Amino acid sequence: MSKTYKIIYYILLTAILAWLLPWFYNLATLKKERTPFTLYSEIIEDFAMINVNQNEKDLRYTDRKGNIYTERQFDSILPMFYYRQLVTDNRLPDTIRGVPATASKIRRENFIFRTRPLDINVHHPELYSLLESRSKRVDLTMPDDVFRLTKNGIEFIDMESNQVNKEKSALFQSVFQQKEVAFPIRAIAGNPTNRKEYDEGYLFTDNEGKLFHLKQMQGRPFLRPVPIDVDVQISQIWVTEFLNRKYFGFLTDVNNQFYVLTAPDYNLVKVEIPPFNPKKENMTIFGNMFSWTVVQSDKKDEILTAIDAKTLTAIDSMAYHNSDKDKTGLASYLFPLQLSFTSTKDKFFYPRLKDFSYRALALNLVLLVVYILLFRKTKFTATKLIKALAIAVLGVFAFIPALLMRE
Amino acid sequence: MIKAILYKEWIKTRYLFLVVAVVLVAFTAYCQLRIGNVISLRSAAHLWEILLTRDNTFYEAMRYVPLFSGVLLALFQFVPEMQQKRLKLCLHLPLPQNKIIGSMLGFGVSLLIALFAATYLIIFLYLNPILAPELISRVMLTMLPWFVAGIAGYAFVAFTVLEPTWKRRLLNILAGVAFIRIFYLSGYAEAYNQVIVWLLIITLALAGLSFLSVSRFKDGVQ
Numbered sequence: 001m002s003k004t005y006k007i008i009y010y011i012l013l014t015a016i017l018a019w020l021l022p023w024f025y026n027l028a029t030l031k032k033e034r035t036p037f038t039l040y041s042e043i044i045e046d047f048a049m050i051n052v053n054q055n056e057k058d059l060r061y062t063d064r065k066g067n068i069y070t071e072r073q074f075d076s077i078l079p080m081f082y083y084r085q086l087v088t089d090n091r092l093p094d095t096i097r098g099v100p101a102t103a104s105k106i107r108r109e110n111f112i113f114r115t116r117p118l119d120i121n122v123h124h125p126e127l128y129s130l131l132e133s134r135s136k137r138v139d140l141t142m143p144d145d146v147f148r149l150t151k152n153g154i155e156f157i158d159m160e161s162n163q164v165n166k167e168k169s170a171l172f173q174s175v176f177q178q179k180e181v182a183f184p185i186r187a188i189a190g191n192p193t194n195r196k197e198y199d200e201g202y203l204f205t206d207n208e209g210k211l212f213h214l215k216q217m218q219g220r221p222f223l224r225p226v227p228i229d230v231d232v233q234i235s236q237i238w239v240t241e242f243l244n245r246k247y248f249g250f251l252t253d254v255n256n257q258f259y260v261l262t263a264p265d266y267n268l269v270k271v272e273i274p275p276f277n278p279k280k281e282n283m284t285i286f287g288n289m290f291s292w293t294v295v296q297s298d299k300k301d302e303i304l305t306a307i308d309a310k311t312l313t314a315i316d317s318m319a320y321h322n323s324d325k326d327k328t329g330l331a332s333y334l335f336p337l338q339l340s341f342t343s344t345k346d347k348f349f350y351p352r353l354k355d356f357s358y359r360a361l362a363l364n365l366v367l368l369v370v371y372i373l374l375f376r377k378t379k380f381t382a383t384k385l386i387k388a389l390a391i392a393v394l395g396v397f398a399f400i401p402a403l404l405m406r407e
Numbered sequence: 408m409i410k411a412i413l414y415k416e417w418i419k420t421r422y423l424f425l426v427v428a429v430v431l432v433a434f435t436a437y438c439q440l441r442i443g444n445v446i447s448l449r450s451a452a453h454l455w456e457i458l459l460t461r462d463n464t465f466y467e468a469m470r471y472v473p474l475f476s477g478v479l480l481a482l483f484q485f486v487p488e489m490q491q492k493r494l495k496l497c498l499h500l501p502l503p504q505n506k507i508i509g510s511m512l513g514f515g516v517s518l519l520i521a522l523f524a525a526t527y528l529i530i531f532l533y534l535n536p537i538l539a540p541e542l543i544s545r546v547m548l549t550m551l552p553w554f555v556a557g558i559a560g561y562a563f564v565a566f567t568v569l570e571p572t573w574k575r576r577l578l579n580i581l582a583g584v585a586f587i588r589i590f591y592l593s594g595y596a597e598a599y600n601q602v603i604v605w606l607l608i609i610t611l612a613l614a615g616l617s618f619l620s621v622s623r624f625k626d627g628v629q
Contacts, residue, residue, distance in 0.1 A: 002622035005615060009582075012613070016585045123597035125459055125541040144452055146459070148541065157539055159452040192459075347595035350602045404578055 006405070007383065013401035014394060015339065021397065022338035022355070025331050035297075035320040040306035042097055042290040043077045047304060047318050050074075064318060080106055080288035097290060109289035111242040113250065116282050120236065121346030127157070129192035133199040134217040140194040143216075147172070149185045175221040182207040189237035189249070196241050203249045203261070205234045213248065213266070226261065228268045236278045242287075252278055260312060272314040273305045280345065291315060332357040336364060336395050364395035371402055408502050409510050416484060416514040423483045424518060427476045431526045438466045439533050451537060458538070462596040464546045466530070473526075473557030474587065477519055481564035484515050489568055498625060508621050512565060512614055519561055523554045548603070549596045555607050556590035562614040563587065569620035571628050579620075586613070 036049040044063055051060040061074040072089075075082040079096055083106045086092040095101060127146040135141065145156045145165055153173045156165040176183075183206065190202035201215030201222070211234060215222040228234070236252045248261040251268070256275035259268050273294050276283060284295045292307040300322050306315040331338075338355040342348075368391045375384060390398035442465050445454045457463055488494040498504055527547065534543045563583025570576045590606070593599065599606065 002619050005619040008612070009616060009619060012586065013578075013582055016582060020585060122595070123545075123600055125545050127455075127459060127539060127541050129456070129459070142452065142456060146455065146539070148539070159455045160450065162451070162537055162539065341589065342593050342598075347593070347598055348601060349593040349598040 003383070007386065010387065010390075010401050010405055013404065014390060014398045017400055018335075018337065018339040018394065018397040019341070022331060022335050023340070025334070029329070029331075033322060035302045035322075038293070038295075038304055038318075038320075039078055039081055039286055040291050040293045040304075040316065041077045042080065042288075045316075047293075047306070047316065048074065048077055080110060080290065081286065083107070099289065106288065108243045109287075111240070111244065111285070111287045113238070113240065113242075113285040113287070114283070115238060115278055117279050117345040118347060120278055121348065123347070128188065128190060128202065130190075130201060130214070130216045131192065131194065131199040132217075132219070133201055133215045133222070140196065140199055142192075142194050149183070149188065151184050153183060172221045175223045179212065179223050179225055181212060181223070182210070187234060187237055190239050191241055197243055198241060198245070200239050200241050200248055203237045203239055203251075205237070209233050211251075211261075211268075224266070226266045226268070232257075232259070232268065244289075252276060269312050271307060271312045273307065274303055331355070332359045333363060334360060334396060336360040336393065336397075360395050364392055367395055367399040368392050371399060374403075375406070408500065409506070412497075412500075412502075412507060412510045413514050416511055419487060420480060420483050420515075420518065423479060424522075427479065427522055428525075431472060431476065431522060432529070434469045434472050435466075435526055435529050438468055439530075441465055441468075442533075442537075446537065455538070455542065458542045458545060462549075462594060464549045464596060466546060466550055469550065470553050470591070473519075473523060473554045474560045474590075476522065477557035477560035477562075478564050480515055480519060481561045481568065484511065485565050485568040494569070494621070494624060498621070504621065504625065505618060508618060512617055515561055515565065516558060516611070516614055519558055523557060527554070545597055548600055549598075551603050552590040552599045552606065555603065555610050556587050558607075558614065559583075559587050559590065559610045562610060562616060565614070566616040566620055569617050569624060571620070571624045575623070579616075 034052060036051045038047050038049040040046075041048045041063070044067075046063050046065060048061070048063045048069070051062060052058075053060075059071075061069040061071060063069070063077075069077065072091075075085045075089075076091065079086055079092065079101070083092055083101075083103055087103045092103065093101065127148050129143055129146050131140055131143055144160060145158050145168070147154055147156045147169075149155075154169060154176055156168040156172065157163065158165050186205045186207060186209070188202055188204035190200075199215070201213065203211065203213055203226075205211050209230075211226040211228050213222075213224045213226055233254045234251050235254045238250045240247045240249050245263055248263045248266070251259045251261060253259070256277045258271045258273055258276045260271055261268055271294070274296065276296055280298060282295075282297045286293045286295075287309065289309060291309050294305045294307055296303045296305075302320040302322075303317065304319065305317040307313065308315050332355070335355070336357055337353050340352050340354065341350065343352065368388060371388060371391050378384075387398065387402045391402060442454060445457070445465075454465075458465075488497060497507060500507055530547065530550075531543065534546060538546075560583075563579065563586065567576050567579040567583065570579055590599075
């Protein structure tokens with residue numbers, strides 16, 4: 001029994017070191033990674049960016065061609081983003097690219113959309129609040145019930161009594177049946193909050209991949225099938241609810257193509273950007289009445305695409321590459337792998353082995369020789385053979401416990 | 408003979424059992440009072456909304472209570488054994504060494520599981536009339552790693568206390584701290600769902616690490 005537990009303890013110590021040593025190393029060598037804040041300018045028809053130096057004191061306002069701007073000039077080449085400053089300085093032009101521009105119009109047309117893998121890769125209770133979209137009041141109010149989507153239908157639960165509201169459930173269920181919704185539902189998205197200007201309810205895909213729009217209007221269900229190309233298989237949905245009311249939502253398909261569902265005509269339009277995987281990449285869109293700056297970023301790259309706001313086609317693009325990530329750090333010579341349990345890309349806890357490195361083999365062999373020399377005079381046992389093999393493969397993680405557990 | 412060992416363990420731990428039971432009930436009651444306050448001051452809908460939109464479970468105050476319960480139980484159970492090397496006497500009983508230690512560890516783990524299961528039952532009975540099953544499971548699954556950490560705390564403290572040398576005790580403490588840290592790494596709700604059963608199995612298996620300490624004790628390692 002104690003022999004088995006000796007090995008179990010050795011494995012446990014090795015696993016702990018495979019987790020903690022790289023963690024300490026990464027903590028000690030942590031570097032701030034920052035790409036310049038960049039937006040597409042409708043005025044200079046190029047990307048304009050703010051470069052920040054190491055000590056974060058000197059800001060350099062520039063464009064892709066290398067032209068340098070003062071802060072005031074920079075406000076002027078990005079009037080849709082800095083319109084409030086321009087209004088304060090009384091510098092907002094009457095027209096921008098021939099279109100009359102007022103602060104209220106710019107405010108209404110502007111939007112910022114953000115999505116992170118952390119928001120998607122998460123366990124979420126499958127209960128949804130359906131707000132009243134056509135409330136007679138100015139402010140939206142949170143409902144007294146939530147709905148759940150079962151294998152065969154929709155069910156509303158009154159939160160005060162914790163009981164199923166059979167009448168409302170039957171009313172919605174009959175509309176779902178009328179519109180031939182195939183249960184169970186595959187993907188659903190909405191913004192169940194009253195901190196927004198208006199409510200567009202939920203967009204969801206049924207078990208056959210058909211897209212639907214669900215709202216509650218004066219207590220009655222509104223369920224509209226949205227005709228989409230049969231080849232498009234929706235995987236992720238975001239309901240946008242921007243002030244401009246031009247879109248119902250953004251969607252991606254299984255091939256990571258990005259779409260916009262336009263309002264009020266329910267047209268699904270593909271946006272001309274590189275493939276976007278919302279489970280692995282961040283996306284930020286700075287939108288205005290002329291163009292969108294779409295920023296897609298993962299660990300290494302940040303890709304920026306300027307999109308024509310009317311046609312949703314690409315105008316221009318550029319990329320930042322984080323060259324530091326390509327550099328071979330000392331860690332790859334020390335550690336044959338790294339064990340971690342959490343990630344910035346999800347809210348799950350599970351063991352993850354990453355950063356396998358063959359470069360650490362040299363150190364592993366040196367440690368193996370040291371181990372053999374240290375224990376050459378002791379009796380050869382199966383446990384020693386296991387430890388030697390572990391050191392050859394796992395290097396320092398297996399070597400330290402072998403020393404600590406020597407008798 | 409095993410009955411006698413179990414009785415001896417009960418004598419050592421009965422007052423602590425009561426204290427831990429009271430502390431667990433007190434913390435559970437405190438958390439449930441907070442839930443009750445949210446319902447009476449705002450509404451049940453507000454409570455549901457918080458549980459749906461945030462990583463809050465309203466039981467966060469209990470985070471370390473199971474861990475301290477496990478640690479205290481192991482201390483009360485095994486420190487007296489190590490004082491004046493009473494464990495030696497115990498190991499001279501006409502029973503195999505593993506059976507003696509196994510009974511002692513089994514008693515401790517069972518006592519903890521009973522206490523934790525009772526706490527879980529109280530929480531479930533309280534939440535059942537006020538929350539949907541989806542939210543009850545969210546609360547209880549989020550809390551589960553804290554309770555498994557309690558068993559891990561028990562396992563590593565027993566392992567350390569029964570260890571005869573201070574050098575190895577230090578190593579055991581460090582290993583225990585690192586292992587228990589795992590249960591508190593993520594603060595997100597239901598983060599441990601995918602692995603919690605495996606963590607429980609591994610933790611229960613690690614409760615047997617004390618066999619290693621006792622074997623070293625019996626071998627006279629100094």
